[in-house]
Amino acid sequence: MSEKKHIFNAKHVAIIGLGLIGGSVARGIYRAGFRGELVGAVENEADVKRALTLGLVDACHTDIASAVGQADLIVVAVPPAALAEVLAQIAAHAPRDAIITDTGSSKQSVVALAQAHLADRLAYFVPGHPIAGTENQGLDAGFNTLFDGRRVILTPSQDTAASALDCVVGLWKELGASVIEMDAAHHDDVLAATSHLPHVLAYTLVDTLAALSERQEIFAFAAGGFADFTRIASSDARLWRDIVVANRGPVLDVLDTYIERLARIRSAIADDDHDTIDGVFGRAKAARDEYGADRRESAS
Numbered sequence: 001m002s003e004k005k006h007i008f009n010a011k012h013v014a015i016i017g018l019g020l021i022g023g024s025v026a027r028g029i030y031r032a033g034f035r036g037e038l039v040g041a042v043e044n045e046a047d048v049k050r051a052l053t054l055g056l057v058d059a060c061h062t063d064i065a066s067a068v069g070q071a072d073l074i075v076v077a078v079p080p081a082a083l084a085e086v087l088a089q090i091a092a093h094a095p096r097d098a099i100i101t102d103t104g105s106s107k108q109s110v111v112a113l114a115q116a117h118l119a120d121r122l123a124y125f126v127p128g129h130p131i132a133g134t135e136n137q138g139l140d141a142g143f144n145t146l147f148d149g150r151r152v153i154l155t156p157s158q159d160t161a162a163s164a165l166d167c168v169v170g171l172w173k174e175l176g177a178s179v180i181e182m183d184a185a186h187h188d189d190v191l192a193a194t195s196h197l198p199h200v201l202a203y204t205l206v207d208t209l210a211a212l213s214e215r216q217e218i219f220a221f222a223a224g225g226f227a228d229f230t231r232i233a234s235s236d237a238r239l240w241r242d243i244v245v246a247n248r249g250p251v252l253d254v255l256d257t258y259i260e261r262l263a264r265i266r267s268a269i270a271d272d273d274h275d276t277i278d279g280v281f282g283r284a285k286a287a288r289d290e291y292g293a294d295r296r297e298s299a300s
């Protein structure tokens, strides 16, 4: 019998949660040529059926014990609200040396849960966050190119075993991403600014407009600018509530700075202060143009 070829040095990979992120990891793992066994855990029997129909995994379960019993690599891609219970189940049922990683959007909150539930497995736990996503959710939302050319931040600690880190770095590279290591607190400050604040702004803008009495007319005339600014307000509301609450401190800091600056631009508009408006808009355009050029360069 020919030996099974396997990548990532793992023969049994388990993915807990097969929505946008977990489902994209699964699709990407197959695209990369993985020929070991890929097992999923989902919430209910309807999702088991859907996961198998979509061909996301070789086998799928509603109980985590069955999914992780033989796993040597476990990817956790569930919403923040489900994480504590999922980690507790993994601790109870996974092999002692299984490598565990996650995809959560805030990292200090995940590290705290790992310390509580995976205390004697911290060497094998590698906190992770792919900086890639869409406004869609669920089993049908994923696609196998989601991580191509994107960045994944890992926040290993002094406890993390080098072999576990290597394995998780290898996984994301196979999925087309580049990997950056960062301190969890720094990650949370950066993502509060670049991801969590924009979601708070988009939700609040749409909610503000929706509450205006001319609602129908307002949305009828909303075009590209509104659509570009607010796409992410179609993201799962509960997921984003949990993300901003989990990263409360950094989100409040950057929100306070934004509110201060919003008040300044309001005064400038009220006072016909062209210099201040020119300054803000001009600096923003230059910074956005530079960011756009960098993005195009790294994509080509």
Ligand SMILES: NC(=O)c1ccc[n+]([C@@H]2O[C@H](COP(=O)([O-])OP(=O)(O)OC[C@H]3O[C@@H](n4cnc5c(N)ncnc54)[C@H](O)[C@@H]3O)[C@@H](O)[C@H]2O)c1
Pocket (backbone or CB within 6 Å): 016, 017, 018, 019, 020, 021, 022, 041, 042, 043, 047, 077, 078, 079, 080, 082, 086, 103, 104, 105, 106, 129, 130, 131, 132, 133, 134, 135, 136, 137, 138, 139, 141, 236, 239, 243
């Ligand atoms: N949406 C994004 O753009 C994005 C990007 C990067 C990281 N993330 C993070 O990735 C994680 C997953 O987000 P998503 O966007 O894939 O959400 P999603 O809702 O698309 O998928 C999550 C899946 O987990 C399942 N699930 C919930 N509890 C479970 C349990 N106990 N056992 C098994 N499955 C369970 C849900 O049924 C759902 O299908 C979150 O922590 C999120 O913060 C999201």
Ligand SMILES: O=C(O)C(=O)CC1(C(=O)O)C=CC(O)C=C1
Pocket (backbone or CB within 6 Å): 104, 105, 130, 131, 132, 133, 134, 135, 194, 195, 196, 232, 235
């Ligand atoms: O493009 C989107 O829809 C996203 O929201 C992706 C996005 C982001 O804010 O950039 C969302 C959450 C993450 O944890 C990482 C990426």
